[in-house]
Amino acid sequence: MPRYPNHLTNEGPTNPFPGIKVLERKLGHVIPHRLGSNEGLDMPHRALREHFGDALAEHVYCYGDAEALGVRQRLSKQQGIALETLLVDAGADSLSALALRTTCEPGETVVSTAGTYPTFGYFAKGQGCLVVEPRYHEAPGVLAPDLEALAAAAHEENARLVYLANPDNPSGHLHSDSAILKLRDALPDTCWLLLDEAYGDFRDDAGSEFAAKALPGVIRLRTFSKAHGLAGLRIGYAIADPDVLAMMMKVRIHYAVSTFTQAAAEVVLDHPEEVHQHVADVKARREQLAGHFRALGADVLPSAELAEQIHRELLEAGRLIARPAKPVD
Numbered sequence: 001m002p003r004y005p006n007h008l009t010n011e012g013p014t015n016p017f018p019g020i021k022v023l024e025r026k027l028g029h030v031i032p033h034r035l036g037s038n039e040g041l042d043m044p045h046r047a048l049r050e051h052f053g054d055a056l057a058e059h060v061y062c063y064g065d066a067e068a069l070g071v072r073q074r075l076s077k078q079q080g081i082a083l084e085t086l087l088v089d090a091g092a093d094s095l096s097a098l099a100l101r102t103t104c105e106p107g108e109t110v111v112s113t114a115g116t117y118p119t120f121g122y123f124a125k126g127q128g129c130l131v132v133e134p135r136y137h138e139a140p141g142v143l144a145p146d147l148e149a150l151a152a153a154a155h156e157e158n159a160r161l162v163y164l165a166n167p168d169n170p171s172g173h174l175h176s177d178s179a180i181l182k183l184r185d186a187l188p189d190t191c192w193l194l195l196d197e198a199y200g201d202f203r204d205d206a207g208s209e210f211a212a213k214a215l216p217g218v219i220r221l222r223t224f225s226k227a228h229g230l231a232g233l234r235i236g237y238a239i240a241d242p243d244v245l246a247m248m249m250k251v252r253i254h255y256a257v258s259t260f261t262q263a264a265a266e267v268v269l270d271h272p273e274e275v276h277q278h279v280a281d282v283k284a285r286r287e288q289l290a291g292h293f294r295a296l297g298a299d300v301l302p303s304a305e306l307a308e309q310i311h312r313e314l315l316e317a318g319r320l321i322a323r324p325a326k327p328v329d
């Protein structure tokens with residue numbers, strides 16, 4: 001069983017402000033008079049109402065539901081994910097920082113692939129962890145996080161956590177469900193697997209039974225930033241065993257997801273056809289783009305220098321594209 005930092009394994013810390021929504025659910029009735037939260041309930045919000053409309057203003061007065069029950073209930077119903085295995089936070093990035101805070105102490109080692117989505121490593125270093133980065137597995141037509149190398153590094157370094165983006169950014173590589181289970185088996189028992197599934201909604205088998213499961217020793221992350229188009233509102237969710245989520249809730253910034261963001265996510269979830277269409281459109285564009293590049297004869301990755309030059313030229317022309325922080329040579 002992967003372990004937690006010592007300071008979290010005793011009673012507490014206890015959140016002093018679980019919030020009125022959570023309290024109401026505990027008590028089983030509505031609390032009509034919100035006197036204890038020191039919110040600006042009598043603010044007229046004339047400018048805000050004029051700018052964004054009354055509907056937005058109605059969502060801004062009160063501290064939100066720290067348990068994001070409405071969002072979790074919808075996710076649970078639509079995807080068959082058990083409610084108690086869902087935790088909502090301010091995006092996958094925020095959740096990876098939260099997972100680090102829940103599982104690692106400064107000075108401990110974590111493992112990630114050199115050149116993969118770099119935010120995890122940035123957060124890990126910010127928390128005083130040592131980041132060990134095996135290289136991508138490369139073969140003709142293949143660029144993929146090297147699962148064997150990740151597991152080997154976890155053993156060699158006595159790592160506390162291994163990060164894997166699946167599908168990966170930037171390589172786009174997708175490891176199969178069985179490969180993920182094999183990786184989990186190959187890791188030391190004391191090591192967590194942080195599985196970043198930010199692009200999971202774009203998988204052809206999205207919504208599968210496996211996708212809905214909390215896996216032992218694994219913290220899975222998903223986001224509303226991509227398929228749901230809500231990157232600016234900051235919302236995502238983790239899937240993990242309830243005892244793991246309880247630990248995460250101990251150190252979570254409880255109002256990190258605003259009332260408005262939760263309301264917006266609920267509206268989007270209530271219109272799944274729009275999300276499905278968006279995903280289909282993105283996939284169609286991906287095929288078009290791939291065909292275009294194939295027609296140009298492009299079947300090799302540009303060198304790091306060329307990539308940097310292209311990136312700079314595009315930026316000067318006002319177009320921002322993602323570029324790996326490390327060369328994948």
Ligand SMILES: Cc1ncc(COP(=O)(O)O)c(C=O)c1O
Pocket residue numbers: 090091092093094117165168169196198199222223224225231235236
């Ligand atoms: C692999 C991966 N994880 C996480 C994120 C960030 O997701 P969020 O906006 O939910 O923080 C991104 C965004 O590009 C990503 O590519």
